[in-house]
Amino acid sequence: MELMFTMLVPFLMLAAALWGLYKGVDLWGALTDGAEKGLKVSLRIMPPLIGLLTAVYMLRASGALELLGEAVGPLLTAVGIPAETIGLLLVRPVSGSAALGVGAELIETYGPDSLVGRTAAVMLGSTETTFYTIAVYFGAAKVGKTRYAVPAALCADIAGFLAASWAVRLLF
């Protein structure tokens, strides 16, 4: 089972390559074009990450994150969410780059293979920037009466945070 997930990435690469060749796609061109897009994405997220990691490192050094964790920690621990992730919970629905910055700092500080690091990664991977998405979609559709979209989306977020914490405890 573990080997399956270790080998998933190389196998997906091979499968995509074989399928691309079979379909007559310019495989090498697609691969390098995609990598170039990756470079652009990295460059685009760099300026916000610099700004946000600065703020997150300052918060970490000031002891504010620990205080916040202590204040609401018992509540979070009671439902199985690691208290250290409080910062991530707060920014995740509002800003994608802030969540990336806070998550990166958690993964760096606690280690990528620790409980907190893994939970932060799974939370980042299984939730979205809810409020931003809602604003963009309803803005584009020129819809003002959003009815139950916001509460339903927030239910999904809360479920995602809880499930991320439980899944990491269950699977690791």
Add this chain to the structure above:
Amino acid sequence: MAMSLIWTAMVGAAILCGLATGNGGAVAKGALDGAAAGVELCLSMMGVLCLWMGVMEVMERSGIARGLSRLLRPVIKRLYQDFSKDGKVMDAVSANLSANLLGLGNAATPLGLEAARLMAQRTPGVASDGLCMLVVCNTASLQLIPTTVASLRAAAGSANPFDILPAVWLASAVSVAVGVTAAKLLARVWR
């Protein structure tokens, strides 16, 4: 605007709290370390991110996204009952979903917005059940291979950056299921 406020609040809270706890010096040093960490993080993420964007591009050009969107049709029709007869909307919604699953964010958003515009034409200014469902599905993360997160973990020296996949799938599935159920239930009572 939201970001400006968040950033100011974070920096302000750090300074206030740092002064109150006597960690002022550490806060000042944190600012410098954080800026450097932002650059280092991006550079060390770049490799995995570029590799995956390359593989994704191959998948997209070889028609995997289109095939997937055809496979998803029956599920979509069931989720969006009020638009199941509207071919254009169904096309845009299923293409949006398959792009989301494959992590093609740049392709998914325009498709989703197109679907949202088409849906809103029927009920101008008010969100229909279909539009609410579309928004809920797009605020949940459906990406099968969370590339950015895996590259974050790789950058931090994880033994196996992709070993979180089963946990991510489980958490995403729970989150989407709860969102869709909440939307379906609320649709009955929230007129």
